[in-house]
Amino acid sequence: MSGKSVTVRRIGTILKPDQSRVLLRPFNMPADPVDPLRNPYNRAVGPKGMKVIARIMALSEQEVSALLGEVLAEFAGRHRQIRELLLERYGEVRHLLLTDREPSEERKLLIGSYFISEYAMESAALFNPSIVPHPDQSGLPPGSLRFVLSLRATGEGHISSITFRSGIIRPDLGIELDPPTRFVTEPAPLPNAYYDKPLFERKLRELRLADEFARRVLARLDGAFTIEQLRSAIDDALIEARTRAQELAVEETARGIWLLARSNYEVQFQPGQELSERVIFPANPSQANGIEDARFVLFREDDGSSTYYATYTAFDGRLIIPQLLETGDFLRFRFITLNGPAIENKGLALFPRRIGGCYAMLSRQDNENIHLMFSDNIHFWYESKIIVKPTFPWEFVQLGNCGSPIETEAGWLVLSHGVGPMRRYCIGAFLLDRDDPSKVLGRLPEPLLKPETGEREGYVPNVVYSCGSLVHNGTLVLPYAMSDYATRFALVPLDELLAAMI
Numbered sequence: 001m002s003g004k005s006v007t008v009r010r011i012g013t014i015l016k017p018d019q020s021r022v023l024l025r026p027f028n029m030p031a032d033p034v035d036p037l038r039n040p041y042n043r044a045v046g047p048k049g050m051k052v053i054a055r056i057m058a059l060s061e062q063e064v065s066a067l068l069g070e071v072l073a074e075f076a077g078r079h080r081q082i083r084e085l086l087l088e089r090y091g092e093v094r095h096l097l098l099t100d101r102e103p104s105e106e107r108k109l110l111i112g113s114y115f116i117s118e119y120a121m122e123s124a125a126l127f128n129p130s131i132v133p134h135p136d137q138s139g140l141p142p143g144s145l146r147f148v149l150s151l152r153a154t155g156e157g158h159i160s161s162i163t164f165r166s167g168i169i170r171p172d173l174g175i176e177l178d179p180p181t182r183f184v185t186e187p188a189p190l191p192n193a194y195y196d197k198p199l200f201e202r203k204l205r206e207l208r209l210a211d212e213f214a215r216r217v218l219a220r221l222d223g224a225f226t227i228e229q230l231r232s233a234i235d236d237a238l239i240e241a242r243t244r245a246q247e248l249a250v251e252e253t254a255r256g257i258w259l260l261a262r263s264n265y266e267v268q269f270q271p272g273q274e275l276s277e278r279v280i281f282p283a284n285p286s287q288a289n290g291i292e293d294a295r296f297v298l299f300r301e302d303d304g305s306s307t308y309y310a311t312y313t314a315f316d317g318r319l320i321i322p323q324l325l326e327t328g329d330f331l332r333f334r335f336i337t338l339n340g341p342a343i344e345n346k347g348l349a350l351f352p353r354r355i356g357g358c359y360a361m362l363s364r365q366d367n368e369n370i371h372l373m374f375s376d377n378i379h380f381w382y383e384s385k386i387i388v389k390p391t392f393p394w395e396f397v398q399l400g401n402c403g404s405p406i407e408t409e410a411g412w413l414v415l416s417h418g419v420g421p422m423r424r425y426c427i428g429a430f431l432l433d434r435d436d437p438s439k440v441l442g443r444l445p446e447p448l449l450k451p452e453t454g455e456r457e458g459y460v461p462n463v464v465y466s467c468g469s470l471v472h473n474g475t476l477v478l479p480y481a482m483s484d485y486a487t488r489f490a491l492v493p494l495d496e497l498l499a500a501m502i
Contacts, residue, residue, distance in 0.1 A: 004500040008449060011175055011489040014482075015129075015151070015165070017122040022078060023184045023279055024085050026092070027117040049115065050096045056111050057097070061104060068110045078118070080183050080277075086112030121161050121184065121279055122153035125459050127481035130296045130403055130468025132308060134166060135329055143171030145472050148275065148330060149479060150296050150310070151487060152467075154459075160290035162280040162312070164330065169472050175489055180276035187267035187278065187333065194224040195261065199379065203260060206339040206380070213237060213250040214257060230261050259285055260337065263314075263323070269331045280325075280333065282314075289317040294325065295349050295467045297404035302354060309378075311338075311348040311361075322348045324378065342373050342381040347400040349468075350378075351437070352407060360437060362401045362414065370399050370416065372438055387438050388430060394420040394447050395428065402427055403468030406476075407434065410498050411441050415478070417465055418447070425463040426450040427480065431501050442501025449480060449490060458483025 029048040059067070076082050087105075090112035097103075103111070134146035149165040163184070167177040201218055204210045220233035234254050241250050262284040269278045282291055294312040301307075310325040322343050324336040338348075344365045351360040358374040363384055365371055371384035390396050395418025402415035412432040417425050427450075430443035451462050466480040476492040 006448060006496045006500045007493055009491045011491065013175060013177060013489060015126055015487040017124060017126040017486070019120050019123045020182055021120070021122055021184050022118040023121050023186065023281065024079055024116050025119045026089060027115050049093060052114055053093065053096050053111055054098070056107065056114065057103070064107050064110050068106050071113045080185065083109060086116065089116045119155060121155045121281065122163065123155045124158065125154040125485050126151050127484050127487055128152040128293050128465055128467050129479035129481065129487045130294060131470050131477065131479050132296045132298045132468065133470070140168065141171065143473060145169045150294050152293060153279070159282060160292045161282065162291055162294050164275045164278055166275045169477060171473065173473065173475055173491055178276065181274050183277050184279045185273060185277050186281050187269045189283070190266040190268055191228060192226050193266040194226060195230070195264065197221055197223045197225065203337060203339050203379070204257065207256060207260065209253055209256045211253055213253045216240065217257060227261055234258060263337045264335060266332065266334045271331060275330060278330070286314045286316050286321050290315045293346065293467050295403050297350050297352050297468065299350065300353050309350050311350055313346050320346060322346065336379060338381060339379060340381040342384045349401045349404045351405050355437065362405065364400050368398045370401060385438060388440060390418065392445055394418050394426050396420055402466040405432065406469065406471055408471065408494065408498070412437050415466060415469055422462060424451065425465055427464055427466060429497060431498065444500055445502055448492065448497070451483065455482040458485030460484035
């Protein structure tokens with residue numbers, strides 16, 4: 001069975017990984033363990049670090065000055081505000097000094113340089129893009145659209161982070177990407193961000209952590225509290241534990257409470273940083289091995305307000321945990337854990353508005369079919385329903401979405417990925433009813449996009465994949481990854497795509 005043909009025009013611009021874009025990351029000395037309860041930002045050092053600091057403290061000021069000069073001469077041109085970053089890192093290891101005497105600023109900078117290292121965040125791959133309208137649409141010619149492109153950057157150790165590019169879609173559908181700077185920077189954590197106590201307590205119940213110890217911790221907190229206040233409450237509650245048996249029992253709950261808090265946090269970039277300089281790197285234990293496949297969507301509330309959300313997969317090396325990212329301006333980001341029995345597997349994609357007063361999301365709990373679920377609270381998801389099953393040969397192995405549904409007059413347009421023979425990934429599409437998205441109105445019998453010559457070789461061969469598209473001037477603008485290595489764009493006339501549905 002075949003539908004009408006669809007014109008797919010590939011754009012020549014290809015985004016490839018750039019090994020020169022390096023991020024300064026804390027360097028924890030090998031064999032120095034990190035306790036997530038005592039070291040909230042995973043930046044602690046132990047006995048080996050103490051030895052390194054002692055050796056630096058034994059140097060003369062002349063030796064310190066010469067060594068620091070070498071470091072700054074080699075690395076200052078590769079990073080913005082390198083002196084501030086070195087001093088910040090010194091502050092994180094200062095507790096290892098053997099006396100209270102403050103070293104000279106040059107010695108502080110040198111100590112900081114021994115506990116920091118460069119990480120080439122996109123040295124292996126730059127792929128799995130999603131595209132949304134930019135929050136700033138000022139100063140554009142009529143018919144143009146400024147966009148934000150998010151990408152999965154993968155570097156040493158196969159650790160993935162989120163990086164960004166910006167650009168403009170011209171009225172003639174030409175795509176102009178803003179050149180990235182060579183600098184990349186992490187956001188600063190916001191330790192004074194507040195947690196909502198009733199919401200936090202509900203998440204503890206979902207995680208089966210709402211025991212007597214948790215109640216004693218929460219009793220010490222106000223209706224809104226900071227992470228530092230939570231840490232103090234946990235410490236005070238631990239002191240109350242009288243017997244060794246109690247201490248052993250409550251320690252696991254204490255760690256669970258702390259890890260929940262650490263997985264719900266906020267970060268802030270500096271307003272002057274270019275979008276391409278901002279990178280969201282794993283910052284808590286659940287993300288230890290990567291933040292994968294962010295599917296950004298511009299979500300509009302019924303009152304006209306809007307927020308950017310992104311569903312993504314946190315990976316700790318063993319478990320994959322779907323989570324949510326929220327921002328209004330791509331400067332301040334809030335990380336949110338998703339809870340409930342329906343939060344399983346990869347590939348969650350949020351609809352861009354409420355339907356029937358509820359949030360709606362596509363999912364793939366069974367690693368095979370596309371599901372639909374609804375919730376009155378974006379944090380909690382309980383039930384899902386299969387709406388699309390593998391039907392055509394190119395998708396017999398599994399189906400999944402390629403980003404959030406796009407609202408059109410004909411219905412919700414969903415791009416999908418299908419896995420077929422030889423583990424080849426292709427991109428397809430189907431259409432859902434606008435009022436009742438459990439109803440499938442049509443789907444493409446053949447792939448919309450499949451790997452062509454020149455796209456089949458990469459980190460994972462024979463794959464085309466996307467995490468989000470948009471429609472502009474009657475055309476589907478589809479950024480997609482080529483074999484988990486690089487990214488390019490394709491343009492598809494919307495009317496042809498809809499007409500090809502069966």
